[in-house]
Amino acid sequence: MSSAAFYLISAIILGGALAMITSRSLVRSVIWMVVSFVGVGALFLLLEAEFIAAVQILVYAGGIVVLFLFVVMLVNLDELQRVEYLHRQWLPAVLLICLLLAELGFMMWAGAGDTVVPLPDQDQLDAVLRSVRGGNVETIGMTLYTDYILPFEVVSVLLLVAMIGAIYLAKERV
Amino acid sequence: MNNTWLSDYVIIPLILILAILAIFPLLVGYIVYVERKVLAFIQSRLGPMRVGPYGLLQPIADALKLLTKEDIAPRNADVFVFKIAPIILLVIGFTGLAFLPMGEGFELFGYDVSLSIVDVNVGVLFLLAIMSLSTYSLVLGGWASNSKYPLLGALRSAAQMVSYEVALTFTILATLLLAGTLSMSGIIDAQREAGLWYIFVQPVGFVLFIIAMVAETNRLPFDLPEADTELVAGYFTEYSGFRWSFFMLGEYAAMVVMSGLLVTLYLGGWMRPFPNVELLSFLDFIPGFTWFVLKVGFFIYFFIWLRGTYPRYRYDQLMGLGWKVFIPVSIANLFITALAIIVMDSVFG
Structure with a gap:
């Protein structure tokens, strides 16, 4: 299903x-x-x-x-x-695609014999979902603001810089 | 209870969906009738009077006329986009209806029936996500018509909806902090437990939401995308027949969905007034669905009332209001709400 x-x-x-x-x-x-x-x-x-x-x-x-x-x-x-339509770069593009496909094929071929990690069944999933109180909204919030607070803030500053830059550029032309 | 997975997730929702699909277009016809009547009374006219007693069969006549009209697309239009644009709006409007908790659950033939078709734990977020897609319909419809007034209307609608969505989201966030959940029925339960409607703790949010709601649904005094004095009819200038009626259905569905969201967030959804006052418990025999319809109906009337009494804003006033007043006020509202919750928790908690 x-x-x-x-x-x-x-x-x-x-x-x-x-x-x-x-x-x-x-x-x-x-x-x-x-x-x-x-x-x-x-x-x-x-x-x-x-x-x-x-x-x-x-x-x-x-x-x-x-x-x-x-x-x-x-x-x-x-x-x-x-x-x-296809510009000049079609030759390098095709080469890169072939390389990528070959790589993927090799990985699949090499990993064919390995044991596959089984997917968690519904009971296990439900247990995990019950353990995170309030569902995944709260979990994401807690993780973002505790474990990953530094990357989170860095991204915020990055966005702020982009915004200030955009406003500055727009102001010049007015 | 003999509820099964099949009855809970397939059969009962399917019956409710079919009921809404069957009833809602007729309901919209009569909302339009009420709108024409109320506007007429505000302007000392009679409104529709010819078809049936007091013009009561007018919506049916209109629907028949619209459905039998020829389906026209302008010669230079992008026909594919032109044809799907109204359908997008209609689908989004109807999908939005599925998220509204319309009444308390009840038992029928041994099955528990819930009157909210989709009750997911992030319902409010999903509703906002779905409604935010409706911009596409207006923008694509306006662009595909390949004519200048629809294009201007489309640009206006995109800018307007993006701006007001920000304020709307911040306003809703403050209420969600109080409720502590993103589920629509969870918000109603939280208001029942708190014993009061959130309008009394979030009066600023309530007012902000109403105004942002009017802007979001492109209704007067914020109907700049279709401003008929400047843009003929804005983004749907080139539409006629049933595709035009799809735009109308979508617009009224959006009005009902936004009113339903407002009622759920601030007015206790389908609960009776003052759910914690024992004195009023004799009202309990009235089903929740009735209260829901009454409350939503009031706000539909409010939309019409606004249209009859307020002149249209100028476009720069609208954008200035959105960015310079609504967004700062809604952020301040969110900040104060969060602060109040922390203070209350540390003092009484």
Whole structure:
């Protein structure tokens, strides 16, 4: 049941990503990107990470991509239609893809005999979920603000710097 | 109880979903009728009077007219995007309805029936996430029409919804701190345990939420994306027939969802007034669903009332209000609420 859902969702994510990079219209690319992001949200949901799933949709699909769309709508689209589809880099790209596939294939072939770590069954999962009081919202909050407080603050400062930079750049032109 | 996994997660929700799908479009028709009547009375007119007694069959006539109209797309439009945009809004509006706890659970034919179709433990967050996707419909619809007024309307709606979502989220956060949960039914339970509606502890948040809600649903006095005096009809200028009616259905669904969220967060959801006062317990025979409908109905009326009495804001006033007043006030509200909770906990806890 859940593996069927996993494959279905994965197909949606990959299909969305593929349609995104092959679409000639920028706005349609953005639509496919949203499809892909919502799929990733569904994947989180499958892992019983409701909070991250909701945040994934709220922040990426609902916030960031709307801003993308905002910019894309104002770009001169005629120019894009004339751009050559596969550009000059197709040879190095194909080589890199072959390398990546070979690497993946080798890892699968080399690891074929190893024992597979079994997935936790439903009882174990439920026990873990019960042990973290209040579900994963509280767990994420506690972890972020205790164990990972330094990285968290560094990221905040980084965002603040980006924001100040953006405001400074915008102010110059007014 | 003979509830099983199948009945809890498939059959009962499916029946409720079908009921909503069947009833809601008709309900929207009558909300529009009430809106036209109330606006007419505010302006000393009669409103719809021709079809049926007091024009009561007007919504049905309108629906038939809309459904039988030709489905037109402008010649230079991006037809695929043009056609899916209204559908996105409709789907999002209806999905939002599924998150509202509409009444207390009851027993029917030996099954426990819960009147909130989706009761997840991060319900509020999911509702916000789903509603934030509705911007796409307006932006894509406006862009795909390939005409200048819809494009302007689309740009306005994107900017407006992104701005007011920030204030809305900060406002909701303060209430969530009080409730200590992100689940919609959990918030109602928390208000029952506390013995009071959160409107009395979060009056500032309540007012902020109402105004942000009006901006978020693009209703007057904040209906800049469709401002008919400047932009003809904004993002849906080029739409007609049933695709136009999808936009209308989506807009009214958003109004109902936001009113439902407001009622859940600040007015005790489907609970009767003053749930802790024993004197009023004779009211308990009234089912919770009735209270929910009454409360949501009041806020729908409030939307109409606003539309009839307030002039439209200018666009820069709207954005200035959002960024310079609402966001700072909502952050201050959140800060004071958090501080108060800590102080109360350390003094009484």
